[in-house]
Amino acid sequence: MTTKPMQFVPGSEFKRRAAEVVANPFLRKSFRGAMDFLIAKRAAQFPDPELLERQRTLAEHIRRYSLARLPQLLEQLEANLVKNGVKVHWAENADEANAIILGICRQHGAKLMVKGKSMVSEEVELNHAMDAAGIEALESDMGEYIVQLAGEKPSHIIMPAIHKTKQDIARLFAEKVPGVSYTEDVDALIQVGRDVLRKKFMEADIGLSGVNFAVAETGSLCLVENEGNGRMCTTVPDVHIAITGIEKVVEKLEHVVPLYGLLTRSATGQAITTYFNVITGPRREGEKDGPREMHLVLVDNGRTQAFADEQLRQTLQCIRCGACMNHCPVYTRIGGHAYGTTYPGPIGEIVSPHMMGLAATHVLPGASTLCGACGEVCPVKIPIPDLLLRLREEATHDAKPGHAPLVGQGAGKSTFASLAYKGFAFLYSRPALYRTFAWAATRFRFLTPGNQAGWTVTRTPLKPAAKSLRDLLAERQNRR
Amino acid sequence: MSARDNIFRKLRAASAPTLPSPDAAITEHYASLPRTTKADLAREFAEKITAWHAEVHTVPRSQWVEKARAIVAEKGIASLLYAPATAHGQALAAFGIAGLKAYDRPIEDWKPEMFDGIDAAITGTRGAIAETGTMILWPDADEPRLMSLVPPIHIALVDADAIVPTLYDAITQQKWSAGLPTNALLVTGPSKTADIQQTLAYGAHGPKELIVLLLTGEAQ
Numbered sequence: 088m089t090t091k092p093m094q095f096v097p098g099s100e101f102k103r104r105a106a107e108v109v110a111n112p113f114l115r116k117s118f119r120g121a122m123d124f125l126i127a128k129r130a131a132q133f134p135d136p137e138l139l140e141r142q143r144t145l146a147e148h149i150r151r152y153s154l155a156r157l158p159q160l161l162e163q164l165e166a167n168l169v170k171n172g173v174k175v176h177w178a179e180n181a182d183e184a185n186a187i188i189l190g191i192c193r194q195h196g197a198k199l200m201v202k203g204k205s206m207v208s209e210e211v212e213l214n215h216a217m218d219a220a221g222i223e224a225l226e227s228d229m230g231e232y233i234v235q236l237a238g239e240k241p242s243h244i245i246m247p248a249i250h251k252t253k254q255d256i257a258r259l260f261a262e263k264v265p266g267v268s269y270t271e272d273v274d275a276l277i278q279v280g281r282d283v284l285r286k287k288f289m290e291a292d293i294g295l296s297g298v299n300f301a302v303a304e305t306g307s308l309c310l311v312e313n314e315g316n317g318r319m320c321t322t323v324p325d326v327h328i329a330i331t332g333i334e335k336v337v338e339k340l341e342h343v344v345p346l347y348g349l350l351t352r353s354a355t356g357q358a359i360t361t362y363f364n365v366i367t368g369p370r371r372e373g374e375k376d377g378p379r380e381m382h383l384v385l386v387d388n389g390r391t392q393a394f395a396d397e398q399l400r401q402t403l404q405c406i407r408c409g410a411c412m413n414h415c416p417v418y419t420r421i422g423g424h425a426y427g428t429t430y431p432g433p434i435g436e437i438v439s440p441h442m443m444g445l446a447a448t449h450v451l452p453g454a455s456t457l458c459g460a461c462g463e464v465c466p467v468k469i470p471i472p473d474l475l476l477r478l479r480e481e482a483t484h485d486a487k488p489g490h491a492p493l494v495g496q497g498a499g500k501s502t503f504a505s506l507a508y509k510g511f512a513f514l515y516s517r518p519a520l521y522r523t524f525a526w527a528a529t530r531f532r533f534l535t536p537g538n539q540a541g542w543t544v545t546r547t548p549l550k551p552a553a554k555s556l557r558d559l560l561a562e563r564q565n566r567r
Numbered sequence: 568m569s570a571r572d573n574i575f576r577k578l579r580a581a582s583a584p585t586l587p588s589p590d591a592a593i594t595e596h597y598a599s600l601p602r603t604t605k606a607d608l609a610r611e612f613a614e615k616i617t618a619w620h621a622e623v624h625t626v627p628r629s630q631w632v633e634k635a636r637a638i639v640a641e642k643g644i645a646s647l648l649y650a651p652a653t654a655h656g657q658a659l660a661a662f663g664i665a666g667l668k669a670y671d672r673p674i675e676d677w678k679p680e681m682f683d684g685i686d687a688a689i690t691g692t693r694g695a696i697a698e699t700g701t702m703i704l705w706p707d708a709d710e711p712r713l714m715s716l717v718p719p720i721h722i723a724l725v726d727a728d729a730i731v732p733t734l735y736d737a738i739t740q741q742k743w744s745a746g747l748p749t750n751a752l753l754v755t756g757p758s759k760t761a762d763i764q765q766t767l768a769y770g771a772h773g774p775k776e777l778i779v780l781l782l783t784g785e786a787q
Contacts, residue, residue, distance in 0.1 A: 124765050145596050148589045155586045158578040177571035229771055230762035246762060253764045277760060277768040284772060289682050305744050315716055315758040315773025322712050322750070323674075333574065340744050341593055344735045355761070359699040361619075362773070363753035370749065373708040376674040377749050387570075391577035400581075 101450050104425040114250060118422050121249050125413040128356025129464070145345050147468040150404035153337045157394065160303040160336045161385070167306025168383055171368030176384045181211035184386050188213060188295070188328055191382055192222050195326055197292035201284070203310070203317035204228040205297030206244055206407060207330050207386055210429045210442065213295075224295070227284050227316040229277060236263050242423030244430060245354045245409040250422055284316065294320035294378065298331035299350070299406070300343045301383075302365075308383065309343055310364040311350060318362055327369070327378035333385050334394075334403040340365070346406055349466035353408040389441035392493060398477060402437050404467040409434075411461035411471060417454050426451065433461035437474040440482075445495030449482035525555045597735045608697045609727040613781055615700025619756030620769060621777040628782045631724065632662045635689060638722065638778060639664060648681075648688035648718055650710035655691050655724055670711055681713065687720035694729035696737055696753070702779070703737055704752040712750050721757070721774040727783045 108114050133139040153160060165175045178184035184207075192200065200217060202208065202224055214235070217224035226235040230247035234240065237259055241247030248256070253271050260279050261269040267279050296317055300309040308329050310317045321327045337343060351357045370377035393399045412418040412432025423431035428439040428448065436451040452475045455461075461471040482499035486492035514521055528551040535550045542549065554562075568576075603611050613623045626634045639647055644666065650656040651669040659667060666686075674681060693705040702723055706712040715721050731737050734753070738744070743751065758773030769775055 121765060141596065145589065145592055148586075148592055152586045152589050155583045157583070158575055161575075161578075177569070177574055179570045179573055183570055227772070228762070229760045233762065246765070248762055249765075251763075253766070256763055273763050273766040274768050276763055277771060281770065281772060285682055288772075289678050305747055307747060313758070314760045314771035316771070318712075318716050318752075319772055322716065323678075333578075338588075339590075340738055341735065342589060344733075344738065345593060345596065347734075359701055359753070359755050361754065361756050361759055365743075365747060365751040366749065367747040367751070368749050371708070374749065375670060375672065375708065375711040376713045377711075385574075387574050387577075391574060391581075394578060395581045397582070397584075 101425060101427060101454070104427070105421040105454075108421045108425055113252070114422055115420065117250055117252060118419050121243075121246070122413050122419045125246075125355065129353055129410060129413070130356075132352040132356050132358065142345060142349055143466055143468050146349050146406075146466050147404065149337065149342045149346060150406070150467045151401075153342070154334065154394070154400055154403055156338070157334070157336070160338055161333060163303040163338075164301055164306060164336050167303065168368075169306075171306045172381065173306065173368055174380075174382045176382060177387075178211075178384055179387045181386075181388055184211045184330065184384055184388070185213055185216035187384050188330070189216060189220050189222075191326065191328060192217070192220075192293055195292055197222055197326075199287065199291045200224045200293040200295055201227050201287050201291040201316075201320050201324065202231070203294070203296035203320040204231055204247075204312065205295065205330055206241075206429060207297055207332055208295060209241065210388060211330075211386065213330070225284075225287055225291075227287070227320060228312075229280050229314060229316075232280055232284065233259065236260075240424065240429075242431065243409060243412065244407055244434075250424070284319075288316075288319045288323045291320075291324045293326045293328060294322075294324035295328045295330065296321050298329050298335055298383075300346065301331060301336045302338075302340050302343060303336055304339045305367060307340070307365050307367040309347075310362075310366065311347065311360050312364075313357075313361040315362060318364060321364065321366055322377055325378055326380045326382070327366075328382045328384065329366075330384040330386060333387055333390055334405075346467075350406050350408050353410040353464065353466045389443070389494070393438070393441045395491065399441070399474065401469050402434075402441070402474060404469050405434055405438070406467055407434075408466055410464045410466065414460040414464045416456055416458060416460070421454075426454070433471045433475070434469075437469075437471060437478060440478055440493065440495070444498075445478070445482050445493055446498035447495065449478075449495065449499030452476075452478040452482065522557075525557065529553060529555055529558070593735070597733060600733075603697050603732045608730040608732065609781060609783065611697040612695050612700055612725070612730050613779075615697065616695075616702070616756065616777075616779060617700070619700050620759070621700075621756050621779050623779045623781055625727075625781045625783055627784065628726075631780050631782055632658050632664075634780060635659065635722065636662065636664050639666070639687070642687070642720065642776075644686045644720065646684060646686050647722075648685045648714055650690065650714065652709040653691060655689070656710075659689065670714060674711070674713060681717055685718045687722060688714040688718040689722040689724070690714050691724050692726075692729075693741070694731060694737065695725045696732070696734050697730050698733045699755060701734070701753050701755040703741075704754055705748050706750055706752065707748055712752075715752065715754060716773050719770065719774055720776045720778065721754075722778045722780065723754070724780050724782060727781055 176187045214224045226232045233248040242250040257271045298308045299311045369381040393402045418432040440448045532551045646666045693703040757777040758771045760771035
């Protein structure tokens with residue numbers, strides 16, 4: 088099974104892909120329906136706005152505190168993991184992370200890796216790297232399994248197959264899974280996945296998982312899930328490899344409690360998930376199951392760039408609930424694939440520039456109406472609209488003096504736009520010139536062209552008014 | 568320079584404000600929430616976990632083994648995995664339930680049988696959480712991790728006296744951080760997924776059925 092790598096789609100491609108989804112009534116209906124469903128389920132979990140505000144303030148406090156002490160907490164986490172018998176690895180980028188994991192697989196002569204849900208493994212394109220090395224990496228979360236079978240990528244960080252209808256999945260299973268005939272019965276479809284994957288859990292040499300929270304004080308990794316595939320991947324194979332971003336660490340188990348409560352309620356409107364796993368090391372002496380070897384790969388991949396700036400650092404408060412995309416009017420209309428990044432929606436727009444550089448992503452912070460919904464629902468109070476504006480600024484300007492440039496700083500600069508703004512400033516800061524301009528513009532308004540490039544693609548042409556505001560006010564004054 | 572050195576160098580180069588620990592705020596937050604009284608904990612737990620699709624049987628402590636036998640017969644369970652070194656395991660063995668299968672060897676020795684030849688497993692719990700209808704499992708050498716995961720039916724014993732109001736209470740009162748097992752677990756209902764068109768389906772990878780025996784004082 089091959090998963091094609093998702094190369095970043097340049098700006099023009101982003102617009103084309105977004106336009107394609109907007110013109111596809113089936114996808115529009117899928118996303119609208121799913122988002123309305125998730126919005127209503129979340130709202131039902133937070134009936135008391137004052138309590139929600141208190142919970143968000145507390146969660147923000149915990150995340151900000153954890154980030155303020157990030158280097159200390161990472162050191163403490165590493166020391167305690169090592170004490171618990173876990174091997175800790177550090178990766179500055181995707182290639183390093185993949186090389187580490189591949190190295191562990193080779194050491195064990197591994198042929199099959201079963202994977203629990205991990206967005207960081209998507210971020211580093213692990214499946215592609217494994218495939219290139221001849222090792223089968225099989226997704227075991229039902230949604231991820233479906234998406235991988237279809238040769239696609241997740242379109243939502245929590246519900247990867249949200250863009251697919253049960254008819255799509257029925258066809259996919261009938262075509263790709265041997266011995267399965269077409270059925271639209273959801274229980275039967277899930278049973279197909281269950282049967283296929285249970286065999287794989289038994290056979291797999293390596294189990295890979297993500298991490299929702301890493302606890303420094305105890306050296307524990309917490310995993311949140313409903314299906315049980317995360318437990319399978321971290322318990323059945325002989326080797327467990329966990330991969331996560333360096334920002335996921337908190338100081339104490341007690342700090343996880345408020346975050347976990349908000350994560351599940353914000354994500355899918357559940358008070359709690361079926362399983363919450365606290366993993367503290369590999370199989371101990373005398374135990375009859377559990378992996379005999381355990382690894383944690385801690386990935387930077389641009390996170391230190393966000394960390395370097397106090398405002399941008401807030402991006403790292405994210406606990407990956409997906410509420411911002413569920414509530415985003417842009418995401419709801421264009422879906423997850425149009426963004427071309429591992430993390431779509433508002434959080435993707437502010438985190439991807441650090442992972443992939445602004446040269447590849449500078450259009451993304453613009454894919455927002457700045458309605459503010461994302462910031463309002465964020466359980467850890469990330470000011471997403473402010474960060475979108477900041478990145479728009481960084482994408483079109485040189486770094487401010489005393490600030491290190493971001494990767495791809497100023498990549499979205501446009502000579503035309505910059506000239507237009509310069510002209511505007513010149514005109515509007517010279518009263519005599521401005522008055523002459525206003526006089527001429529109102530009188531020669533019939534000369535304005537009907538076709539005004541990008542503006543008139545979806546809008547009526549701009550045309551100066553017959554009288555300027557200044558003239559209108561003067562007339563009104565005279566009438567009195 | 569190693570990747571680790573580079574990452575730490577970059578993190579340390581950034582100015583980080585000192586922020587107060589959230590410990591007091593967390594304690595205060597949970598103290599401010601309305602609390603279920605001791606008398607209502609078992610009822611709330613049973614209601615909540617039933618809503619999560621578990622089957623709950625309230626049974627006096629002295630009669631749970633008989634109840635377990637009735638369930639085994641009713642569900643047509645031919646092989647029941649149990650932990651022979653635990654107190655509840657010994658009670659089961661002493662009672663002579665048909666089809667008992669002891670988890671007494673490392674999983675490597677019998678993986679295919681575990682996956683295909685076991686109908687149900689019965690485990691104890693370390694307590695439960697009323698607020699969300701959640702069981703706390705503390706697997707160890709005697710009662711391993713896979714018992715509550717691989718067999719299609721999971722039967723769990725919950726002592727009504729070991730139910731606490733919230734997860735925060737469980738972690739602080741039971742002093743989790745002082746000695747965690749390799750895999751501490753919260754379980755809230757049978758395995759489930761909504762990954763196909765947001766339609767809920769049970770038995771995604773783990774148990775399709777969760778049966779809770781809620782052990783209380785003697786029948787009046």
